[in-house]
Amino acid sequence: MEKAETKARPETRKRPQKRDTAATRLALLHAAVAEFTESGYEGGRVDRIAKNAGVNKQLVYHHFGSKADLYRATLEEVYREIREREQQLHLDELEPEEAMRALIGFSFDYLSEHPEFVTLLNDENRMEAYHLKMSDKIADMHSPLVQIIEETLDRGVAVGIFNNRFDPVDLYLSIAGLTFFYFANRHTLSVIFNRDMTTARHMQQRRAHIIDFVLSSLRN
Amino acid sequence: MEKAETKARPETRKRPQKRDTAATRLALLHAAVAEFTESGYEGGRVDRIAKNAGVNKQLVYHHFGSKADLYRATLEEVYREIREREQQLHLDELEPEEAMRALIGFSFDYLSEHPEFVTLLNDENRMEAYHLKMSDKIADMHSPLVQIIEETLDRGVAVGIFNNRFDPVDLYLSIAGLTFFYFANRHTLSVIFNRDMTTARHMQQRRAHIIDFVLSSLRN
Amino acid sequence: MEKAETKARPETRKRPQKRDTAATRLALLHAAVAEFTESGYEGGRVDRIAKNAGVNKQLVYHHFGSKADLYRATLEEVYREIREREQQLHLDELEPEEAMRALIGFSFDYLSEHPEFVTLLNDENRMEAYHLKMSDKIADMHSPLVQIIEETLDRGVAVGIFNNRFDPVDLYLSIAGLTFFYFANRHTLSVIFNRDMTTARHMQQRRAHIIDFVLSSLRN
Amino acid sequence: MEKAETKARPETRKRPQKRDTAATRLALLHAAVAEFTESGYEGGRVDRIAKNAGVNKQLVYHHFGSKADLYRATLEEVYREIREREQQLHLDELEPEEAMRALIGFSFDYLSEHPEFVTLLNDENRMEAYHLKMSDKIADMHSPLVQIIEETLDRGVAVGIFNNRFDPVDLYLSIAGLTFFYFANRHTLSVIFNRDMTTARHMQQRRAHIIDFVLSSLRN
DNA sequence: AATGAATGAGTTTTCATTCAT
DNA sequence: TATGAATGAAAACTCATTCAT
Numbered sequence: 001m002e003k004a005e006t007k008a009r010p011e012t013r014k015r016p017q018k019r020d021t022a023a024t025r026l027a028l029l030h031a032a033v034a035e036f037t038e039s040g041y042e043g044g045r046v047d048r049i050a051k052n053a054g055v056n057k058q059l060v061y062h063h064f065g066s067k068a069d070l071y072r073a074t075l076e077e078v079y080r081e082i083r084e085r086e087q088q089l090h091l092d093e094l095e096p097e098e099a100m101r102a103l104i105g106f107s108f109d110y111l112s113e114h115p116e117f118v119t120l121l122n123d124e125n126r127m128e129a130y131h132l133k134m135s136d137k138i139a140d141m142h143s144p145l146v147q148i149i150e151e152t153l154d155r156g157v158a159v160g161i162f163n164n165r166f167d168p169v170d171l172y173l174s175i176a177g178l179t180f181f182y183f184a185n186r187h188t189l190s191v192i193f194n195r196d197m198t199t200a201r202h203m204q205q206r207r208a209h210i211i212d213f214v215l216s217s218l219r220n
Numbered sequence: 221m222e223k224a225e226t227k228a229r230p231e232t233r234k235r236p237q238k239r240d241t242a243a244t245r246l247a248l249l250h251a252a253v254a255e256f257t258e259s260g261y262e263g264g265r266v267d268r269i270a271k272n273a274g275v276n277k278q279l280v281y282h283h284f285g286s287k288a289d290l291y292r293a294t295l296e297e298v299y300r301e302i303r304e305r306e307q308q309l310h311l312d313e314l315e316p317e318e319a320m321r322a323l324i325g326f327s328f329d330y331l332s333e334h335p336e337f338v339t340l341l342n343d344e345n346r347m348e349a350y351h352l353k354m355s356d357k358i359a360d361m362h363s364p365l366v367q368i369i370e371e372t373l374d375r376g377v378a379v380g381i382f383n384n385r386f387d388p389v390d391l392y393l394s395i396a397g398l399t400f401f402y403f404a405n406r407h408t409l410s411v412i413f414n415r416d417m418t419t420a421r422h423m424q425q426r427r428a429h430i431i432d433f434v435l436s437s438l439r440n
Numbered sequence: 441m442e443k444a445e446t447k448a449r450p451e452t453r454k455r456p457q458k459r460d461t462a463a464t465r466l467a468l469l470h471a472a473v474a475e476f477t478e479s480g481y482e483g484g485r486v487d488r489i490a491k492n493a494g495v496n497k498q499l500v501y502h503h504f505g506s507k508a509d510l511y512r513a514t515l516e517e518v519y520r521e522i523r524e525r526e527q528q529l530h531l532d533e534l535e536p537e538e539a540m541r542a543l544i545g546f547s548f549d550y551l552s553e554h555p556e557f558v559t560l561l562n563d564e565n566r567m568e569a570y571h572l573k574m575s576d577k578i579a580d581m582h583s584p585l586v587q588i589i590e591e592t593l594d595r596g597v598a599v600g601i602f603n604n605r606f607d608p609v610d611l612y613l614s615i616a617g618l619t620f621f622y623f624a625n626r627h628t629l630s631v632i633f634n635r636d637m638t639t640a641r642h643m644q645q646r647r648a649h650i651i652d653f654v655l656s657s658l659r660n
Numbered sequence: 661m662e663k664a665e666t667k668a669r670p671e672t673r674k675r676p677q678k679r680d681t682a683a684t685r686l687a688l689l690h691a692a693v694a695e696f697t698e699s700g701y702e703g704g705r706v707d708r709i710a711k712n713a714g715v716n717k718q719l720v721y722h723h724f725g726s727k728a729d730l731y732r733a734t735l736e737e738v739y740r741e742i743r744e745r746e747q748q749l750h751l752d753e754l755e756p757e758e759a760m761r762a763l764i765g766f767s768f769d770y771l772s773e774h775p776e777f778v779t780l781l782n783d784e785n786r787m788e789a790y791h792l793k794m795s796d797k798i799a800d801m802h803s804p805l806v807q808i809i810e811e812t813l814d815r816g817v818a819v820g821i822f823n824n825r826f827d828p829v830d831l832y833l834s835i836a837g838l839t840f841f842y843f844a845n846r847h848t849l850s851v852i853f854n855r856d857m858t859t860a861r862h863m864q865q866r867r868a869h870i871i872d873f874v875l876s877s878l879r880n
Numbered sequence: 881a882a883t884g885a886a887t888g889a890g891t892t893t894t895c896a897t898t899c900a901t
Numbered sequence: 902t903a904t905g906a907a908t909g910a911a912a913a914c915t916c917a918t919t920c921a922t
Contacts, residue, residue, distance in 0.1 A: 056905080
C-alpha cells in the first residue's frame with residue numbers, strides 16, 4: 001500500500017525478487033488479522049502469521065518493524081474497513097424510521113460478517129487502547145454514523161414520529177452496545193443459558209429484537 | 221470468605237487450618253483474577269500470580285493443577301461473585317418502574333465496580349468459552365436476573381405502565397449489552413471520540429441514558 | 441485396602457497408626473520395582489511409587505532415606521529374589537545333560553517371568569553399577585549357579601558326554617548372555633527384524649535353540 | 661561425513677554451507693549420543709547436549725524439533741554407523757571357519773569400541789522400542805550379518821566342517837547375545853563376581869571364549 | 881508413624897527478534 | 902528483497918525433598 005509506487009515502475013530493469021511488495025504486505029496484514037483474532041495479541045505468533053501469509057518471518061520485521069507495530073497496522077486495517085462500509089450507507093434517501101432500521105441492521109450485520117472487529121477491539125480494550133493511541137491514522141477515521149444518526153433523528157422528530165429525548169452520541173453507543181454485545185458474548189452466553197446462541201435462527205431473532213427495541217424507545 | 225479460623229474445630233483455637241490451605245488458595249485466586257484481567261489468559265503469567273499472592277509458584281500447580289485449571293477457577297470465582305450479588309437484589313418490594321431502574325442501575329454499577337468480570341468474559345469469548353465449557357460449577361449458577369425481569373415486566377404490564385412487546389430473555393440481553401458494552405469498550409471509544417469516557421462524570425451520564433433508554437422502550 | 445486391619449482391630453485403643461511398618465516397606469519396594477522397571481532410575485517418580493504403594497510420599501523418606509537409597513533397596517530385592525530361586529534348584533539329582541538343560545531352561549524362564557530383573561540391571565549398568573557398589577547386601581549374595589555349572593560339567597566330563605574345554609565362569613556368562621540378551625533386546629529386535637519376537641511361540645523357539653546351542657558346544 | 665565444504669558450488673570457495681548447518685547438526689548429534697549414553701533418555705539433558713555441542717540450546721529445537729526427535733535421530737545415527745561397518749566386512753574371501761571367527765570377533769570388537777550402541781539399545785528396549793518404531797530410516801537399515809552368517813554356514817557345511825543344526829537367524833541372535841551381554845553387564849558382573857571385568861585382559865579372555873564356544877557348537 | 885502443604889532448583893519448550901548470506 | 906539459522910529471555914511445568922501438624 002505504501003510501497004505502491006515501487007510496483008508501478010515497470011521501466012527499471014534491476015529488481016531481483018521484486019515480488020510485489022504491496023501484495024506481501026497485504027498478505028501479512030490479513031494473516032495478522034486472522035491470527036490476532038484467533039489468539040489475541042499476546043497469544044498471536046509472528047511465526048504463524050508469516051507462515052500463513054506464505055512469506056518469510058523476517059519480512060514481518062521488514063514491513064512492519066515489530067509485532068506491536070503489526071498489531072497496530074492490523075487495528076488500522078479493521079477500522080479502515082468498517083469506516084469504508086459506513087461511508088457507503090446512504091440513509092438520507094430513506095424515511096426516518098426505515099433509515100433507523102437500516103442503520104441498526106447494518107451495525108448488526110457488519111459485526112456478524114466481521115467477528116474479527118469484535119474480538120480485536122475487546123483485546124485492545126483490555127490493553128486500554130494502548131496501540132490505538134499510537135495510531136495517527138485511526139484518529140482521522142471518524143465514524144459517519146453519529147452524524148447519520150443525528151440527521152435521521154432530526155428528520156424523525158420533524159415529522160413527529162421520533163421523540164427528542166436522546167443525544168445522538170448516546171444513541172450511537174446504545175445501538176453499538178446492543179449489537180456488539182451479542183457478538184462479543186455469544187459463546188459464554190450459550191454456555192450460561194445452555195442454548196446455542198450462534199445459530200442463524202437465533203441471530204435473526206436477536207436482530208429483530210434489537211431493531212424493535214431501539215425503535216420502541218425512539219418512538220414518540 | 222477467608223474461610224476464617226479452622227472451620228469450627230471447637231477444642232483448639234490456634235492452628236490456622238493446616239498451614240492455611242484455604243487462605244493460600246484464595247490468595248492465588250484473587251491474584252489470578254487480577255493477572256488474567258490485566259494480561260488476558262495467554263498474557264497472564266503464573267509467576268506473577270504466585271508472587272502477587274505471596275506464595276511459591278509451585279503451589280499453583282499443587283492447588284490448581286495447571287494454568288488452564290486456575291483460569292477456570294478464576295472464571296468460576298467471578299461468576300460466583302456476581303451471582304451472589306444478584307441473589308441479594310430484592311426488587312419485588314419496589315414499584316415496577318423503580319424495580320426496573322434499580323435492576324439496570326445494578327447491572328451498570330456491578331460492572332463499574334468489577335471491571336475484571338468484563339475483561340475476563342471478553343477473553344473467554346475469544347476462546348469460544350473453552351474453559352467455561354469445562355466447568356460444571358458454572359452451569360449450575362443460573363442468573364436470577366431473567367426471572368426478576370420477567371416478574372417486574374409482568375407487574376408493570378399489569379398496572380399498565382409497561383408494554384408487552386419484549387421477551388424477558390431478550391430484554392436481559394439488551395440491558396446486559398447496553399451496560400457491558402460501555403465498560404468493555406470505553407478505552408477504544410475514548411480514542412475514537414477523542415474524549416475521555418472513563419471519567420465519573422461521563423459514567424453517570426451514560427448510566428442515566430441507559431436507564432432512560434430502556435424505560436422509554438418499555439413504556440406503554 | 442491396607443488400612444483394613446487398622447480398622448478391624450477393635451481391641452486396642454492406643455497405637456495411632458501403627459499400621460504394619462513392614463507391610464508399608466514392602467508395598468513401597470514392590471511399587472519401586474515396578475516404577476524403576478518401567479521408567480528407569482532417572483525417569484522413576486517418587487510420587488508415583490508412593491501413590492501406587494498406597495502410602496504417603498513422605499514415608500519413602502521415612503523408610504528409605506532417599507530415591508537413591510530406595511533404588512538400591514530395589515536392586516537388593518530383585519537380586520534376593522533370583523538368588524532365592526537359584527538356591528532351590530536341585531540339579532544334582534539329574535543326569536548331567538538333563539541337569540544342564542534344566543539349568544539353561546531355568547535361566548531362560550526366570551528372566552521371562554521377571555522382566556524387571558533384566559531392565560533394572562541394564563539401567564544399573566548404564567550407571568556403572570553405582571548403586572550396586574553401595575550395597576553390602578548384594579556382595580554377600582553369591583549366585584550358586586557357577587558352582588552348579590562346575591559340578592554338572594565335571595559330572596558330564598566324568599561320564600564322557602561333555603568336553604572339558606570351558607571354564608565354569610565363562611560358561612555361566614555365556615548362558616546368561618544367551619538368555620539375557622533375548623529378553624533385554626526383544627523390542628528393538630522386533631523392529632529391526634520386522635517380526636514380533638515377544639510372542640510365546642517365538643519365545644519357545646528361542647528357548648529350544650539356546651539349550652541346543654549350549655549343549656552342542658559342550659558335547660564331547 | 662562432515663558434509664564437506666559447501667557441497668560443490670564451484671564458483672566460490674568460502675561460505676561453509678549457510679552458517680554451517682550440517683556441522684551444527686552433527687555436533688548436536690554427537691553430543692546427544694554421548695549424553696544419552698551417559699544418562700539415558702530421561703536423564704539426558706538438552707542443555708548439556710547443546711553446551712557440549714558448543715551451540716545454543718534452542719538450536720536443538722530448530723534442527724530436531726524436540727528432545728524425543730533428537731533421541732530418535734541419535735538412534736538412527738548409531739544404527740547407521742554399525743550398518744556401515746557391517747557392510748565393509750568381506751568374509752567371503754576367508755575360509756568358513758576363519759570367516760566365522762572374524763565375524764564373531766567383529767561383533768565383539770565393535771561393541772567394545774562403541775559402548776554407546778549397547779547402552780542406547782538397552783534404554784530403548786526399556787521403552788519398548790518406542791522411538792525406534794517412529795523411525796522410517798531404521799526399518800530400511802537391514803543388517804547384512806544374517807546373510808553373511810547364512811553363507812558362511814553353508815560354505816562350512818559344504819566342506820564338512822560345520823554341522824547343519826542351526827538356523828542363521830538363531831545363530832545371529834546367539835552371537836549377538838554372547839557379545840552384547842558382556843558389554844551390557846560388565847559393571848554389575850564386576851560387583852557380583854568381585855572382580856573387575858572391564859580390563860583389557862579380561863576382555864581378551866572373554867573374546868576368545870566366545871569364539872571358541874560358538875565354533876565348538878558349530879563344528880561337525 | 882503419617883499426612884499434605886510447601887519449596888528450590890531445575891527441565892523442556894517457546895518466542896520475538898537479529899544475523900549472515 | 903528474501904531466507905533460514907541463530908539467540909536471549911522467559912514461559913509453563915516438574916520433582917526430589919523438607920516442613921508443620
